[in-house]
Amino acid sequence: MMENQNKDKALLEAVQSHPFFHGVEVGTALSLLKDCQFKQYDKNEILLYKDRQREGLILILEGFVEVYVENEVLEVVQKGEMLGFSSIADFLGFPRRTKDEVTVESRAASKVKVMYIPFQVMARRWEDPFVRDYLLTQVAVRLRDVYGSLAEQVQLAREFGENEVFMLRVQDMMTEKVITIDSHATVMEAAKKMHEHHTSSILVMEDGALKGIITERDIVGRVVAKGMLLTDSVSLIMTKNPITISRLAYYYDAIGSIFTNGIKHLPVVEDGEIVGIVTLSDLLRKKNENVMKTIKQIEEADEMGLPxxxxxxxxxxxxxxxxxxxxxxxxxxxxxxxxxxVVRIVHLAVENLKKRGMISQLNSPFIKWGAVVVVNNLC
Known part of the structure; x- marks a missing residue:
């Protein structure tokens, strides 16, 4: 009994500040909650299917939900917002135009907690002018945002010469597993960690906050080339206050930020927390796999395959x-x-010289010069 009371109290605290329950007494609120359903979803689970009848609204209590059509994301609904506004038409008795009418689906973009509000609960709250105005306002705002989002993506797509509207968001491309290191750690510790996790970057944290980022290029250019010690602090070589991006930003926002700022790694931040990282390679791989295929082709090429x-x-x-x-x-x-x-050609040249027993007769600069000549001939 006590457990149920505590559960009801926790649920009430979670929703009582929401406009849908505006001005409702505790007893009435608990009565309404008993007719609602509380569910949890893992990432990528479907909340609303396109071919199933809507039976009410969904209030997001925790996490993010994507609304999409054929994998094209139209909008992202966050904590405190509601899903299923098209069901208001069903609630008001307006019939659908056709049985095969195209509609949207919704899936969890992260771990999600929701509350289903069925028509019977909507009916009890519809008579409240405040609630009715709130729901109709939300419908109008959502319609405006969807149209605005579509217009923005069409414009950005045209600016980038894209033939198709690309509505991917950063969260669809980012790597969620982020490698971090404390700001007091050494360069050696950072390099070892990057090697162990096969990553080209590592985020520097201090008291849970992002302070900087270190990339492979930083270690080469700021440590090896300048003769710094591996025992020096990572704070001496990191790029401070790195450019970040929201998980809800679009593909073009990310690639535009990378091109504008001349960087290759974008930490993804949400509510002050690191939730992922997206790189130029991620964006190019998603947008155009030719670059990644060519890189693989270069790294696997033999002498006959260089042309x-x-x-x-x-x-x-x-x-x-x-x-x-x-x-x-x-x-x-x-x-x-x-x-x-060039690196691949040098590698092939060295291997060839080793086989012929001539490697000891040539120095590294000469080999590199010969490689450059080969590249020039190829070009």
């Missing part, structure tokens, strides 16, 4: 130009690919 790599790089140049990617960023991408190609 095909050149054609693959040309194809990427064509793709980036067609998509109106800024020319300086296009050059960065292509330069990176050619750098990888």
């Amino acid at each position: 095909t790599v050149k054609r693959a790089v040309y194809s990427i140049v064509d793709t980036l130009l067609q998509e109106n990617i800024p020319i300086d960023k296009t050059l960065d991408i292509i330069t990176n690919l050619y750098d990888r190609l």
